[in-house]
Amino acid sequence: MEITFQIPQTGDLTREEYELLVNLIVKVYEETEADLFKTQIPRTSLEELQELVAEKQFIVARIGQGIVGGCYLRRRNDEEAEFGMLATLPELQGQGIGRRIIEFAGSESRKNGFKYLLADVLYPADGSSHPYKDFLLSWYGKLGFNYHRELTFEAKYEKVKGMMARPCKMIILRKTL
Numbered sequence: 001m002e003i004t005f006q007i008p009q010t011g012d013l014t015r016e017e018y019e020l021l022v023n024l025i026v027k028v029y030e031e032t033e034a035d036l037f038k039t040q041i042p043r044t045s046l047e048e049l050q051e052l053v054a055e056k057q058f059i060v061a062r063i064g065q066g067i068v069g070g071c072y073l074r075r076r077n078d079e080e081a082e083f084g085m086l087a088t089l090p091e092l093q094g095q096g097i098g099r100r101i102i103e104f105a106g107s108e109s110r111k112n113g114f115k116y117l118l119a120d121v122l123y124p125a126d127g128s129s130h131p132y133k134d135f136l137l138s139w140y141g142k143l144g145f146n147y148h149r150e151l152t153f154e155a156k157y158e159k160v161k162g163m164m165a166r167p168c169k170m171i172i173l174r175k176t177l
């Protein structure tokens, strides 16, 4: 199964491909975070994805011609790059595509002079656990990410104020490149 990676520019993706990516990201986040939000907020939009592509901040993974996943990759500061909105097609999950996307994000970041790659994991802050987020934390651990710091989710994203089903925090993991 050969996976190829692309950091598309505006015009490189068809309308159908933009829509596939937006629908994929919105769907997988809705499924895994439904219990954290009182009001579902779509994780992304066509406009946001188009902006990320215009800034060359979105990685697309393909098998053959078909898109199988992606994530954004952007600068957080001079030393740290961050990825997010990581998603792979549900029917192809568990086959190493997610790991390969993160590896690609790491090698691109290293090539661009960053020392660290960051991953954010939304997690309940009321003492409760969350099986899917626990799986993600342990998976990222296996991929070389360590706990770095955390902040309240509402502090990071103003627009979610009042929309959470329970208080949440953002756990920030960091991997040395």
Ligand SMILES: CC(C)(COP(=O)(O)OP(=O)(O)OC[C@H]1O[C@@H](n2cnc3c(N)ncnc32)[C@H](O)[C@@H]1OP(=O)(O)O)[C@@H](O)C(=O)NCCC(=O)NCCS
Pocket (backbone or CB within 6 Å): 028, 029, 032, 085, 086, 087, 088, 089, 092, 093, 094, 095, 096, 097, 098, 099, 100, 120, 121, 122, 136, 139, 142
């Ligand atoms: C997280 C996500 C990107 C992982 O993508 P993926 O292509 O399944 O990633 P991989 O196959 O490289 O690894 C997934 C791990 O979970 C296991 N896994 C995940 N889904 C699985 C499934 N349906 N069946 C079997 N194993 C599965 C894999 O065995 C693997 O564990 P391992 O590395 O110990 O073998 C994908 O599940 C997803 O889109 N999740 C929803 C969005 C999300 O939570 N994004 C991250 C937010 S911080």
